[in-house]
Amino acid sequence: MHHNSTGTDTHHQGLAVCSSARHAAASHQVEAAESGAVAGIPLVPPGADPGYTIPEHVAAAGVPRGARWKTVSGVEPCEERWAEVKKVCPSCFNDGERARGTTIVDHRTGHPTARLVLDHFEELISRYAGHLAFGGCLGVRYPWRAATATAEGGTRLPYSVGSEIREAGAAADGWAAGGTVDVVIPGHAQFTGSYTQGAGNASSWPSSDIVHSHLIVEAGERGRIDVHGIGGVYSGHLYFAMTGFPQHDAHGARCFDLGGHHVWTTRGYLCFPLRDAFVKSPDAPAAVLRLRRTWPAGAPEPGPAFP
Incomplete structure (x- = not known):
């Protein structure tokens, strides 16, 4: 079956909206407790x-609560963050998929398809929760x-x-x-x-x-x-994995539905920059x-x- 994209003006780094009507998818040091103190808050x-x-790099399944994303600029994800993200779901986040490439989607984008995805971010994370993982780098230890x-x-x-x-x-x-x-x-x-x-x-x-x-x-x-x-305050990326989505064409592109549109991409991941996520200490x-x-x-x- 042949699928037409909406043209070169909607194709950006392997990401596009499909025009086909056929698609719709405690160890710690503390001072001795004061007189009258109740144990629990050191x-x-x-x-x-x-x-x-307080790890230098962390990963979490889904989007970290309280993180900022609407006005955050993105850079390419670093190796340390990627290593942590792979621990969330090895079958979803792996080097084979990463070799297909990544697309950074942030508030600066002017491309119609990337803007469509960003404008429907809340719908994206609610519909495709199993495809999301956050990888972050430590910014602040023990925030006030x-x-x-x-x-x-x-x-x-x-x-x-x-x-x-x-x-x-x-x-x-x-x-x-x-x-x-x-x-x-x-x-x-x-x-x-x-x-x-x-x-x-x-x-x-x-x-x-x-x-x-x-x-x-x-x-x-x-x-x-x-x-x-x-805990620590972290900044990094939300990885949206294409693993498991249906094939769009014979060339390996995959597709999903969002905002009433059918979106396809040749990349393995869409990456959304996030900042200021507080992640608790694991112990x-x-x-x-x-x-x-x-x-x-x-x-x-x-x-x-x-x-």
Whole structure:
């Protein structure tokens, strides 16, 4: 059967819309628990490495929750990300398919077919969840979430830190396994954000956690408690695999339906650049940790970045 494309103006790097009407398809270091503290949210002393695993590269089945994609520019995927993505589904993400080539689809594209795919991104991930995997590179370790007010020297500051996990789920809807984290420091601050579990996740977070404690700031000092997520912030690509889609023609092109159109491609993968995805540490027993910060009274207040 012969299939006509819509012409050279809709063919871009092997991606096109078909005009044929026949198609329609915890190991960690913590300070000794304070008096009255409830175990669960670790306290890290200044200068100590918490000791959790924060991989340089991660992969997750589906799209990482909370990632940005609409205005993100793409570059060619690196080898380290690709190696991690292959662990998600070896039959879907393999070197043979990669040899067919990849097409980067980002917000800068002016090509009609690539723009069609980008404009129907939500439909793509909901219809073809089993064809998606994210591969990312670490940008930030232990991202800051919230903090108490700054306490002056000679003060005993009572505080509480609580976390709650909501809407944890699987990648069946196209979004990666994970959910939403709520962090509250009553009277001081709160944070709500998404998290994703990587392919190598080995621990679960409790649905809720709370610790009641106090910060003692010595005379001549100032101090506060910072709360950080146990994991990393990653940027990379969402890989959309053509494995398993029907053949479009005798030359090996494959096809799928999207936005009321029939799209075909000769490539093995479409790649969508993503950024700012928080992926939990694979061995973290809690969603967040507490970091005790103190500094000389006359010195500038430190920023929220993890030391």
